[in-house]
Amino acid sequence: MNPTLRRSGRTARLLPRRGTAVVAAALLVTGLSACGPDISSDAPASGNAVLQASSDEAPKGEITVWDRSGDLYKVFDAAIKKFTAKYPGVTVKHEAVDIDSKLQNTLITGTDVPDGVFLDDAKVGGYVSHLWNLKDVLAPYTKDIAKQKVDVNTVNGGIYGVPFDLDPGLLFYNAKALSAAGIDPNGIKTYDDLLAAAKKYQQFKPSAKPIHLEQNAFNSQLQLEMFASQLGTGLAGPDGKLRLDSPQYHQILTWLDTVRKEGLGTRAEYLKPSDVSALDSADEVFYPWAIWFDFAPQQQLTATKGDWRAMPLPAWTAGGARSGAMGGSSFVIPKDAKNPKLSWLFYRFLMFDQAGYTGVYGPNAVYPGGLNTSIPAYQPAADPAKPLFRPIDAMGGQDVWKTAVEAGREIPGGAPIPAWWSGAVDYLGTDLQKMLDGALTPQQVIDKAGKDIQTNLIDRK
Amino acid sequence: MTTRSVSPATKVFREPAVEPRTRAPRQRRRTLPLRRLLAPYVFVLPFVLVFLAFSVYPLFFTLRLSFTDWHGSGAAHWIGFDNYRYLLTSSGFWSTLGNSGVLWLLIVPAQMVLAVLVAVLLNAIKRLRGFYRVAFVVPFVTPLVAVAQIWIVLFDQDNGAVNAMLGAVGLPPVGWLVTSGWAKPTLALLFLWKTTGFVVLIVLSGLQQIDRGLYEAASLDGAGRMRQLWSITVPLLRRSLMFSLVLQTLAVFQMFAEPYVVTKGGPYTSTTTAGLYLYNHITRADLGTGAANSFLLVIVVMAVSLLFVRLLRAED
Numbered sequence: 001m002n003p004t005l006r007r008s009g010r011t012a013r014l015l016p017r018r019g020t021a022v023v024a025a026a027l028l029v030t031g032l033s034a035c036g037p038d039i040s041s042d043a044p045a046s047g048n049a050v051l052q053a054s055s056d057e058a059p060k061g062e063i064t065v066w067d068r069s070g071d072l073y074k075v076f077d078a079a080i081k082k083f084t085a086k087y088p089g090v091t092v093k094h095e096a097v098d099i100d101s102k103l104q105n106t107l108i109t110g111t112d113v114p115d116g117v118f119l120d121d122a123k124v125g126g127y128v129s130h131l132w133n134l135k136d137v138l139a140p141y142t143k144d145i146a147k148q149k150v151d152v153n154t155v156n157g158g159i160y161g162v163p164f165d166l167d168p169g170l171l172f173y174n175a176k177a178l179s180a181a182g183i184d185p186n187g188i189k190t191y192d193d194l195l196a197a198a199k200k201y202q203q204f205k206p207s208a209k210p211i212h213l214e215q216n217a218f219n220s221q222l223q224l225e226m227f228a229s230q231l232g233t234g235l236a237g238p239d240g241k242l243r244l245d246s247p248q249y250h251q252i253l254t255w256l257d258t259v260r261k262e263g264l265g266t267r268a269e270y271l272k273p274s275d276v277s278a279l280d281s282a283d284e285v286f287y288p289w290a291i292w293f294d295f296a297p298q299q300q301l302t303a304t305k306g307d308w309r310a311m312p313l314p315a316w317t318a319g320g321a322r323s324g325a326m327g328g329s330s331f332v333i334p335k336d337a338k339n340p341k342l343s344w345l346f347y348r349f350l351m352f353d354q355a356g357y358t359g360v361y362g363p364n365a366v367y368p369g370g371l372n373t374s375i376p377a378y379q380p381a382a383d384p385a386k387p388l389f390r391p392i393d394a395m396g397g398q399d400v401w402k403t404a405v406e407a408g409r410e411i412p413g414g415a416p417i418p419a420w421w422s423g424a425v426d427y428l429g430t431d432l433q434k435m436l437d438g439a440l441t442p443q444q445v446i447d448k449a450g451k452d453i454q455t456n457l458i459d460r461k
Numbered sequence: 462m463t464t465r466s467v468s469p470a471t472k473v474f475r476e477p478a479v480e481p482r483t484r485a486p487r488q489r490r491r492t493l494p495l496r497r498l499l500a501p502y503v504f505v506l507p508f509v510l511v512f513l514a515f516s517v518y519p520l521f522f523t524l525r526l527s528f529t530d531w532h533g534s535g536a537a538h539w540i541g542f543d544n545y546r547y548l549l550t551s552s553g554f555w556s557t558l559g560n561s562g563v564l565w566l567l568i569v570p571a572q573m574v575l576a577v578l579v580a581v582l583l584n585a586i587k588r589l590r591g592f593y594r595v596a597f598v599v600p601f602v603t604p605l606v607a608v609a610q611i612w613i614v615l616f617d618q619d620n621g622a623v624n625a626m627l628g629a630v631g632l633p634p635v636g637w638l639v640t641s642g643w644a645k646p647t648l649a650l651l652f653l654w655k656t657t658g659f660v661v662l663i664v665l666s667g668l669q670q671i672d673r674g675l676y677e678a679a680s681l682d683g684a685g686r687m688r689q690l691w692s693i694t695v696p697l698l699r700r701s702l703m704f705s706l707v708l709q710t711l712a713v714f715q716m717f718a719e720p721y722v723v724t725k726g727g728p729y730t731s732t733t734t735a736g737l738y739l740y741n742h743i744t745r746a747d748l749g750t751g752a753a754n755s756f757l758l759v760i761v762v763m764a765v766s767l768l769f770v771r772l773l774r775a776e777d
Contacts, residue, residue, distance in 0.1 A: 100744070104533060104743075104744070104746060107533070107534070108533045108534070126745070126746055129532075129533075129534035129535055130533075130534055215639060215728075216725070216727075217725070217727055218725070267639075268619075272613075272617070273614070273617045273619065273620040273621075274617060274618055274619040274620060277619055277620055278619075420745065422744070422745065423741070423745040423747075426553070426726075426730065426733075426741065430727070430729050430730055433727070433728060433729060434729055456551070456553070457745075460530075460547070460747060460750070461532070
């Protein structure tokens with residue numbers, strides 16, 4: 001018997017089958033989509049698992065640690081050999097990973113979670129619910145770690161990263177060019193002194209725009225935070241409240257705006273071709289930046305290589321702190337790590353054991369004179385009298401170690417980094433750029449960025 | 462009829478030989494329809510499973526996520542349409558959508574015209590045809606990061622080759638990547654250079670479907686080359702062009718890597734595209750808002766694509 005044909009040409013028998021298939025698919029999909037996070041109205045967003053140290057005398061096992069690729073990866077790779085010489089039972093799988101793009105997905109899905117991760121300080125706060133609280137294991141060392149680094153890793157009383165480097169802000173200057181203009185850098189003790197020196201240099205060389213005015217939104221916010229850290233503040237306080245509308249930020253923004261208004265600033269992105277060109281032509285001779293700027297004379301500059309020196313930042317008021325922190329990284333241990341205790345053992349060796357930190361900072365195949373783009377956050381390792389890296393030839397043989405370590409001691413604490421810091425770049429970083437282009441006033445930056453950060457970032461957490 | 466005429470003796474004689482023969486077809490009759498019934502499903506099952514796992518499931522998962530405030534850990538809270546309300550009232554969402562719209566205007570119409578012209582030329586030339594075809598596809602297969610880096614160097618305000626050439630003819634330097642007025646056209650140029658070869662390929666395949674007789678007839682009627690292009694080639698390429706238009710619209714609204722590498726979405730978020738804005742939510746672990754954003758983007762792109770399809774169909 002022929003099945004009854006409908007007008008559409010479909011058979012009556014096929015329709016129920018199709019219907020069943022659709023219902024089955026819908027049920028399957030609904031079931032699958034329920035595999036996501038629990039939906040509840042009152043469950044806490046995160047736990048507070050506190051890591052305890054292992055008492056194992058002869059630890060055994062394997063850990064996977066992530067570092068970003070590049071020079072530091074090679075440096076850590078060399079240090080790992082020293083670790084495994086001390087702990088032969090532990091195998092370290094060292095992986096070079098694009099951490100920014102991989103970490104979040106890995107932590108959310110819980111798949112192939114590493115035992116330890118190298119992470120920018122500004123990003124630690126965003127991951128705390130996935131990380132071990134290291135407060136207890138760090139307790140014996142906390143008093144000896146730079147306060148600024150403890151603060152940036154502290155969220156709600158827990159410490160979520162093993163501090164690695166301290167990145168003090170320094171004033172880099174072209175000593176040869178200043179000397180030709182008759183300017184004594186030792187006379188620059190405050191930011192007003194720096195303005196005066198810049199004006200004097202511009203009179204000597206009219207084409208010059210002596211002070212660096214950063215043109216990248218992220219880096220400009222990072223630099224702003226260096227200035228703020230110098231004044232003992234930061235975008236958010238320990239209570240998470242926004243501190244942008246404050247006399248300190250007003251003072252910093254007004255100073256930057258003055259540099260712009262008086263035509264004393266070079267608008268360029270950090271070490272992009274325009275910047276390198278202005279530095280090498282001695283039009284840009286003052287660079288208030290983190291210690292890692294010393295990479296420029298060593299690797300980027302040609303005509304002015306050897307002419308650069310570093311000194312402490314000017315103070316905002318006479319007698320004030322001569323440095324602030326800019327950037328920095330720590331090591332975090334995910335809660336889903338297979339061997340978190342071994343991972344802690346590894347980072348403890350790297351940062352707090354003399355064999356470990358000399359392995360990281362001391363002379364190695366990558367940096368024959370020692371790793372000189374930061375200094376250790378662990379203060380017993382940062383002794384001005386016991387340099388871990390040698391004077392830098394490309395900076396006229398200056399002992400940058402001593403300058404940086406002494407500046408590092410001046411960085412005030414009290415500036416935690418909120419979880420939304422990177423997101424604030426869309427607002428504060430962008431508005432800062434507009435101000436440096438003359439489109440906003442300092443007060444407008446504070447008002448507009450403050451409102452946007454509050455609405456789009458803080459209120460939505 | 463035949464069985465009635467068979468004698469019992471014959472019946473006894475035939476039974477052992479007939480039994481297997483008659484049973485086997487009966488078994489086949491029972492199993493064959495089932496196998497036939499199942500066969501298409503079995504053949505399409507791998508695709509269905511992959512489709513469910515990588516398309517349907519993520520779609521439903523994202524839809525569910527878009528009604529929560531999930532930040533990647535812990536429990537998610539059901540917040541209804543709050544994410545959608547936030548986005549639709551946020552200046553950031555509209556301005557990035559506007560950025561994508563402007564980029565679309567700068568890229569797609571020019572790309573369609575260029576692709577038709579290049580494809581017609583490629584179709585017409587006789588010598589080194591293969592070489593030229595490959596030459597136009599090379600940018601499409603060149604890694605984007607390499608192209609982006611070249612763009613950064615070429616269009617640097619102070620040391621770029623483009624400004625050097627402008628300087629050579631007495632023109633002032635332009636802040637190609639550092640001023641909000643120029644950043645979008647510069648990015649659009651990169652996208653044009655990178656993807657026009659792909660559209661050329663689609664148009665070229667469309668051109669090869671056109672009956673040569675039409676051109677001969679038009680030629681006999683006295684139509685010139687421009688007239689043939691306008692009255693034969695372009696109308697008969699409509700389906701290829703519609704396909705390219707929809708594909709490129711999707712690509713422009715999802716544009717991410719180009720602004721991410723070249724301008725980081727700046728200056729002043731002037732090159733933050735809808736795709737980059739979506740990514741920013743995700744990297745901030747604001748996954749609920751990111752999910753809602755992706756759905757809004759899908760709706761916008763679908764609406765625009767359907768509009769094109771309808772407009773071009775109406776002319777058919």
